[in-house]
Amino acid sequence: MKRPVAARWETSINRQLANAMGFRRMDQFSLQTFHEVCRQIDFRTPLVGLLGEFQRGAIADVDRLQETLAVETHLGVLAEAWDSVLPGFPACPWKRRTLTWEYHRGARDAYLKQLIADIVPANVGPRRLIVNPAAVFGRHARALAKSLPEFDVIGSDIEPKWNRLYQFVNFWRYHNLTNYQFVQEDIFNPDARRLPATIAFWGACGSVTDGCIDCAIATNTPFLICRSCCHDNIGGNTHVVRRPGALNRFFVLKNRLLLKEQLQQTGAYFCNRYGKSAYPRSQAARDLVSSDTLIAVAQNSVDSDICRSLIDLDRCLYLQEHGYDVVYREELFFAHKRDLNGGCRHTTGPRRPCCE
Numbered sequence: 257m258k259r260p261v262a263a264r265w266e267t268s269i270n271r272q273l274a275n276a277m278g279f280r281r282m283d284q285f286s287l288q289t290f291h292e293v294c295r296q297i298d299f300r301t302p303l304v305g306l307l308g309e310f311q312r313g314a315i316a317d318v319d320r321l322q323e324t325l326a327v328e329t330h331l332g333v334l335a336e337a338w339d340s341v342l343p344g345f346p347a348c349p350w351k352r353r354t355l356t357w358e359y360h361r362g363a364r365d366a367y368l369k370q371l372i373a374d375i376v377p378a379n380v381g382p383r384r385l386i387v388n389p390a391a392v393f394g395r396h397a398r399a400l401a402k403s404l405p406e407f408d409v410i411g412s413d414i415e416p417k418w419n420r421l422y423q424f425v426n427f428w429r430y431h432n433l434t435n436y437q438f439v440q441e442d443i444f445n446p447d448a449r450r451l452p453a454t455i456a457f458w459g460a461c462g463s464v465t466d467g468c469i470d471c472a473i474a475t476n477t478p479f480l481i482c483r484s485c486c487h488d489n490i491g492g493n494t495h496v497v498r499r500p501g502a503l504n505r506f507f508v509l510k511n512r513l514l515l516k517e518q519l520q521q522t523g524a525y526f527c528n529r530y531g532k533s534a535y536p537r538s539q540a541a542r543d544l545v546s547s548d549t550l551i552a553v554a555q556n557s558v559d560s561d562i563c564r565s566l567i568d569l570d571r572c573l574y575l576q577e578h579g580y581d582v583v584y585r586e587e588l589f590f591a592h593k594r595d596l597n598g599g600c601r602h603t604t605g606p607r608r609p610c611c612e
């Protein structure tokens with residue numbers, strides 16, 4: 257799809273802006289450069305910009321031109337920052353948020369695994385454990401265990417049956433994998449005695465992502481490398497604003513089934529601690545947006561890049577407030593703890609204990 261001239265123009269503006277800020281494409285990962293670049297990243301400005309777009313109604317328009325333009329305008333600098341510290345991002349050729357776009361996330365999942373394998377071993381201290389919450393089948397965790405034999409890898413999920421099924425079907429592929437273990441665990445009540453080098457996940461629905469983030473903070477985990485998903489389910493929300501399109505219908509149906517599961521009180525997906533009032537997560541976003549507005553954003557997020565990004569930008573600010581430096585691009589987060597031995601230096605929001 258040829259991008260509109262205005263969108264290309266905006267992108268070139270962002271490139272100039274990024275150059276002015278000194279972001280250059282990376283050759284090799286350096287933790288020091290990562291932290292230097294992160295010190296210049298401002299998540300508040302794009303949050304304010306996208307909030308304005310949401311309030312103006314520039315979301316999920318029929319031809320998506322407004323939305324594409326808005327996302328490129330407000331998030332272009334963040335994409336450049338990502339590219340300046342991490343290797344080639346697998347940009348999806350499919351620009352609109354559709355079922356096909358969702359299908360293409362496989363490339364980004366493979367990319368995240370490669371980042372972990374390439375960067376973590378050389379950049380962590382003595383910790384030798386990688387934890388993958390919401391692991392479902394445990395396929396990503398097993399793949400990591402295979403490529404990083406010097407690490408122990410735990411795949412955890414509240415529901416163990418999919419991991420068992422995968423183990424059965426792939427017995428010959430993984431039967432001698434000794435450094436992988438599955439643990440049945442509710443991420444809202446994780447084992448805080450475990451001290452991972454990295455918490456990684458590939459799509460943790462709604463508040464499950466926030467549970468994983470808090471688990472990383474509580475365990476002082478150096479790296480958090482992950483992809484968020486199902487932003488509509490933050491704060492216990494299951495309502496989706498109806499719009500035409502298969503993706504929208506799919507999520508409406510998914511939430512009907514999810515709601516059923518919630519009503520059965522399995523403990524999956526939702527937790528009282530992560531109800532509506534727990535959003536926005538960051539103090540910085542709390543100064544700008546109310547819980548009601550953020551839940552309205554979530555209800556519109558299924559087919560809107562603006563809305564998904566808004567929820568994730570709040571998470572980036574929250575990570576910054578809790579001692580992490582972070583780069584963010586299209587639902588992927590790459591975060592590293594700033595000051596692993598001492599206290600946390602906050603760049604935004606009030607100083608508060610961050611490693612409780």
Ligand SMILES: C[S@@+](CC[C@H](N)C(=O)[O-])C[C@H]1O[C@@H](n2cnc3c(N)ncnc32)[C@H](O)[C@@H]1O
Pocket residue numbers: 389390391392393412413414415441442443444457458459460461464485523524525526
């Ligand atoms: C959308 S799936 C994650 C996708 C997956 N990572 C993948 O790409 O293969 C969501 C998973 O989160 C798990 N889950 C839901 N609530 C949870 C909780 N409270 N603690 C841990 N896992 C949870 C579900 O059991 C489900 O397997």
